[in-house]
Amino acid sequence: MRAVLAAAALALALPAHAQLDIGRILDLGRKAVEIAPKVQEATKEYSPEEEVALGEGIASGFLGAIRLHPDERLQRYVNRVGRWLASQTERADLPWTFGVIDTDTINAFAMPGGTVVVSHGLVKRLTSESELAGVLAHEIGHVLKKHQLAAIQSDAGWGAAADGAKAVAADQIGRRGGGDVLGLKTRLANAGVDLVKDGLFLRPLDRSMEYEADRIGVVVAARGGYDPYGFVAVLTMLAQVKPDESGASITFSTHPSPADRLAELEKAMPALEQYARQPQVEGRFRQTVGAR
Amino acid sequence: MIAAMLTRFVVPLLLACLSLIGDAAAQEPAFTNRATELKERPAADARTLSPLAGETAVKVLSRQGAWTQVEAGPQRGWVRAFHLRFPSTVESSSGGGVGGSITSIFGFGSKEAPKTSKVATLGIRGLTPEDFKNASPDPAALRKMQSYRADKASAERFAKEAKLAPVAVAYAGNNP
Numbered sequence: 001m002r003a004v005l006a007a008a009a010l011a012l013a014l015p016a017h018a019q020l021d022i023g024r025i026l027d028l029g030r031k032a033v034e035i036a037p038k039v040q041e042a043t044k045e046y047s048p049e050e051e052v053a054l055g056e057g058i059a060s061g062f063l064g065a066i067r068l069h070p071d072e073r074l075q076r077y078v079n080r081v082g083r084w085l086a087s088q089t090e091r092a093d094l095p096w097t098f099g100v101i102d103t104d105t106i107n108a109f110a111m112p113g114g115t116v117v118v119s120h121g122l123v124k125r126l127t128s129e130s131e132l133a134g135v136l137a138h139e140i141g142h143v144l145k146k147h148q149l150a151a152i153q154s155d156a157g158w159g160a161a162a163d164g165a166k167a168v169a170a171d172q173i174g175r176r177g178g179g180d181v182l183g184l185k186t187r188l189a190n191a192g193v194d195l196v197k198d199g200l201f202l203r204p205l206d207r208s209m210e211y212e213a214d215r216i217g218v219v220v221a222a223r224g225g226y227d228p229y230g231f232v233a234v235l236t237m238l239a240q241v242k243p244d245e246s247g248a249s250i251t252f253s254t255h256p257s258p259a260d261r262l263a264e265l266e267k268a269m270p271a272l273e274q275y276a277r278q279p280q281v282e283g284r285f286r287q288t289v290g291a292r
Numbered sequence: 293m294i295a296a297m298l299t300r301f302v303v304p305l306l307l308a309c310l311s312l313i314g315d316a317a318a319q320e321p322a323f324t325n326r327a328t329e330l331k332e333r334p335a336a337d338a339r340t341l342s343p344l345a346g347e348t349a350v351k352v353l354s355r356q357g358a359w360t361q362v363e364a365g366p367q368r369g370w371v372r373a374f375h376l377r378f379p380s381t382v383e384s385s386s387g388g389g390v391g392g393s394i395t396s397i398f399g400f401g402s403k404e405a406p407k408t409s410k411v412a413t414l415g416i417r418g419l420t421p422e423d424f425k426n427a428s429p430d431p432a433a434l435r436k437m438q439s440y441r442a443d444k445a446s447a448e449r450f451a452k453e454a455k456l457a458p459v460a461v462a463y464a465g466n467n468p
Binding site: 056057059060061062063064065067068072075076079080081082083084087088092095096097098099115127129130193196197198199201215216219222223224225226227229230232233236237239240259262263266268269271272275276278279280281284 | 320322352355356357358359360373374376377378424425426427428429430431433434436437438440441442443444446447448450451453454455456457458459460461462463464
């Protein structure tokens with residue numbers, strides 16, 4: 001009902017033909033936020049299905065810019081580690097999808113709805129499955145707390161774009177008696193692609209979100225039976241990465257430095273000390289990642 | 293038989309050698325960030341080889357979980373990872389351009405954000421904001437990535453193979 005009202009607000013504010021122009025949904029959203037500020041608020045709640053649809057749109061756009069790594073064995077391996085970790089969380093039933101992207105630089109990304117991507121450059125710098133688990137669990141933490149969704153919604157243009165798509169689609173559903181779930185998904189997926197084009201991956205998350213994902217990540221890794229200090233080792237490695245290494249050019253950031261993150265994480269680790277002797281699983285990791 | 297022996301002994305040995313080479317190459321300088329101890333093994337209850345004062349210069353040899361293997365003067369041993377700081381790599385590149393790099397949600401970089409941009413972190417070589425702007429959606433690649441998904445049951449078997457046992461651990465403090 002709220003969504004339909006929001007759509008009605010959009011309909012009042014904008015020419016009817018503009019609502020149907022999916023490709024321009026982003027601009028449309030921006031206008032909507034100026035004229036009808038309640039749109040964003042009224043459509044704040046995303047169902048898991050909507051979150052997944054938006055995330056898939058984002059992932060599709062992302063993969064249009066960076067290709068997947070061709071090593072299928074590695075892809076399946078990372079999915080098993082990730083799925084095992086995600087199974088230990090309160091959002092175990094999301095369609096968790098993990099991917100390794102074919103770039104030598106060091107990066108990892110989380111998208112709404114349970115898609116997590118890590119760069120091959122990061123994976124090959126790790127030394128054990130517990131370190132990989134630490135990275136994936138950090139990204140899983142972002143998904144659990146819907147950080148990416150919050151970032152999208154807190155940005156006037158992006159939030160309105162995504163919410164506008166949702167509202168217009170909801171209106172269609174309303175008119176057709178609630179049957180058009182596919183239409184809603186299509187709209188959200190298109191909004192996701194537009195978000196990528198508009199620079200979603202150019203903006204870092206709030207530093208408090210990074211610290212939170214760090215704290216969640218070490219707990220999730222420990223729940224999966226891994227040595228949670230694997231992630232501490234990853235941050236230690238990141239602290240030592242040289243700016244010019246493998247084309248990785250470190251520039252300014254609103255993100256906390258690895259050193260700051262280590263200092264922050266140290267406060268959370270005493271509670272996890274008892275799990276430090278859990279397996280690091282080095283052999284299987286090296287066989288999959290190292291031997292090629 | 294010979295093949296089995298090769299798999300069982302030679303390959304792991306080769307892998308071990310490779311990792312040693314990797315470790316040897318990673319002789320990074322670091323400093324203790326507080327008074328701490330150099331341990332014989334990477335464990336809290338291991339024998340202490342010697343105390344280390346704060347700001348002691350060490351060389352990093354390898355890392356293992358919470359512990360970092362270092363060379364401190366003539367001695368080799370293990371120091372808690374949290375007890376080390378690394379010479380700034382981020383600040384030293386502060387002149388680096390912002391445009392053309394893309395940001396990571398994984399996130400790292402220095403504390404200060406430039407006024408001109410909300411961008412940052414590690415750049416992805418050859419990828420610029422324009423690449424994203426011009427990227428067309430790739431639903432085929434998305435489907436391919438999704439085809440690698442693992443289901444709960446196979447992930448569980450995979451965990452058992454490595455003797456990973458799930459444990460109940462509560463989130464810390466302000467997390468649910």
